[in-house]
Each structure stands twice: as structure tokens, then as C-alpha cells.
């Protein structure tokens with residue numbers, strides 16, 4: 376099956392509430408969608424880069440540029456998901472752009488063969504338990520209200536975004552209000568240095584599942600040192616960009632890995648990291664990048680693999696958006712159903728998609 380052409384579509388999705396992390400505040404999700412068209416089916420991929428290079432070096436305009444200038448021209452005309460990674464490998468980095476293109480090829484291919492993402496990736500469950508990521512708030516009272524509402528909705532695990540000046544106090548307050556049975560973890564998005572080790576050790580009192588990315592992306596050696604001076608397990612996010620990086624585990628830099636398909640260059644690399652970690656008895660969970668229903672569908676499929684033993688940031692659509700571009704993902708007893716239709720198993724709703732689209736570009740192959 377030959378690819379006819381590829382559409383790059385920019386959409387602007389207003390968030391239900393501003394999302395504040397240690398690196399900034401977002402009010403609108405600026406998303407690049409990739410649509411691969413063939414005579415028999417089309418496939419969708421979502422690029423998770425942010426509009427600014429604050430989480431990683433990637434950003435949406437750069438992703439669109441590298442896709443149109445280098446990645447799409449290098450793509451084999453024949454629709455073959457396994458061939459995408461090798462064809463794009465000569466181009467360094469730009470993993471989020473590569474992941475979106477590979478996902479779109481994979482979706483088109485699976486829609487033709489009738490297989491779901493979940494089945495193709497090797498999922499062993501038909502629903503996944505869901506966690507929620509809670510931004511930095513203006514006050515502890517506001518945080519407790521927000522967490523309370525998510526717990527009411529059924530989320531089985533809560534992750535608090537932390538940073539210098541917003542760490543021990545909010546974590547203690549949430550632990551005291553919601554009790555020791557609440558599965559609780561924190562995410563610093565690289566906001567600390569090893570000089571903060573004694574301060575971070577104060578979080579040991581709160582029985583956290585893990586602390587995610589306390590130090591800078593490239594501070595693997597310091598993460599290994601920090602791991603020896605705090606009891607809370609360290610989970611890496613930003614630091615792990617490939618299966619090769621996941622070998623950081625063997626350095627003692629972390630004992631848990633957050634897998635985000637975009638960050639590591641695609642769902643196939645994500646599966647390789649899963650397999651590696653599983654073989655070493657290292658827990659993994661599926662991260663989130665405020666995806667629309669398109670990226671969310673694929674993440675939920677990935678999270679259904681057997682090594683994903685911790686709840687992911689695979690929240691319901693309404694956590695982020697009043698109106699999703701697909702039929703909304705909704706929590707049922709703290710779980711999301713894994714789509715089982717061909718490919719992603721969900722389709723964008725044309726009217727909604729048109730309303731949020733800010734630009735489209737057609738690239739003929």
C-alpha cells in the first residue's frame with residue numbers, strides 16, 4: 376500500500392484550567408497532528424511537543440519544520456510501520472516529530488489489517504487504572520479542593536507537580552487530608568539540584584510512590600547520588616529519550632521509568648523500553664503530555680502492556696478539555712477502557728476538528 380500524501384494540521388485546544396509546572400503555565404494546548412493518507416485508509420499521529428521548548432528542546436514549529444523538510448521526504452512510500460524508525464534514524468533527535476509520523480503510519484496500517492494498537496503492541500488488559508497530574512496552585516486550600524474533586528471522580532493515583540517553594544508543605548497537606556491509602560507521587564520537572572538533596576529527603580516522611588525527575592535531564596550521575604541519599608524511589612522522565620538511555624537504571628539513577636512515546640521517538644521504542652525494564656524487574660508507567668483523544672487512545676493501548684504496573688497519567692479527556700477532538704475518554708471506576716477497534720480505535724469528529732484547526736498543510740508524496 377502506497378502513501379498518497381500527508382497532512383500537517385495545527386489545532387489550538389483551550390485547557391479547562393491553566394496547568395502550571397516548575398517550567399511554566401499553559402492555558403491552551405497547541406498541537407500538531409499528522410494524517411497519513413493511503414487509497415484504503417488514513418492514519419493519525421499526535422505530536423506532543425509544546426509550543427515552546429520548556430519541557431524538552433522540541434517545540435511545535437520545529438517539529439512541523441523537520442517533518443516537512445527532512446522526515447516526510449525520507450519516509451518510504453510503501454506503508455510499513457517497522458520501516459519508519461530506520462528510515463528516520465539518520466536525522467538526530469526530533470523524537471516527538473518522528474513519533475507522530477510513525478504513529479500515523481502505524482494507525483493507517485492497522486486500520487487496513489483490522490488490528491488494534493493494543494493488540495499490535497501486546498496489551499494484556501482491556502482497561503487501565505488512571506492517575507491524574509495536578510499542577511502547582513496558588514494556595515494549599517485550592518490544591519486540596521482540586522485533589523478532592525479528582526479523588527471524587529475516581530482517580531486511583533494523584534501526582535503533584537512540585538518545585539522549589541512548593542514541595543513539602545503541599546505534599547504534607549494532601550497526605551494529611553486524604554490519608555495514607557491515597558497513592559501519591561510528585562514530579563519536579565528537573566527543578567532541583569543535588570544541593571537540594573537534604574531538602575528532598577524531607578519528602579521521605581510521606582510514603583510517596585516516587586519522585587519524578589528531581590534533577591536536570593542530563594544529570595544521570597547526580598540522580599544516582601541522590602538515589603543513595605533519599606528513600607523515595609526516583610523515577611526518570613525527561614532524562615530517558617531512548618531504550619539506550621533506559622540503561623541508566625543499571626547505574627542506579629532510577630528505579631522506575633515514566634514512558635512517554637513522544638519523548639522516546641514512538642510507540643515501538645516505547646515498547647522496547649517496556650520490554651527492557653520488564654526483563655530487569657523495573658516498574659514503568661505511561662506518562663502524559665496533555666494529549667487529545669488521538670494521542671490518548673494510543674497511550675491507553677500502551678499502558679495496557681503487562682509491564683505497566685503503576686497507574687499512568689492517562690487521565691480522562693475532561694481533565695484537560697471541555698471538548699475533545701474524538702469522542703471523550705471517560706473514567707469508569709478509576710479506569711479507562713482500552714480501544715479495541717482497528718488502529719487507534721477512535722476517529723476525530725470532523726466538526727470539532729475543523730473548529731479547533733488553525734492551519735493545514737498537504738504534502739504530496
Ligand code: NPQ
Nearest residue numbers: 396401425430508662663664665688
Ligand atoms: C510530565 N505531564 O510528566 C508532563 C509535563 C508537561 C501530565 O504532568 C503543555 C504540553 C503543558 C505538555 C505541562 C504531566 C505541559 C506538557 C507539563 C507536559 O512531566
Ligand code: MG
Nearest residue numbers: 562587588612
Ligand atoms: Mg514528568
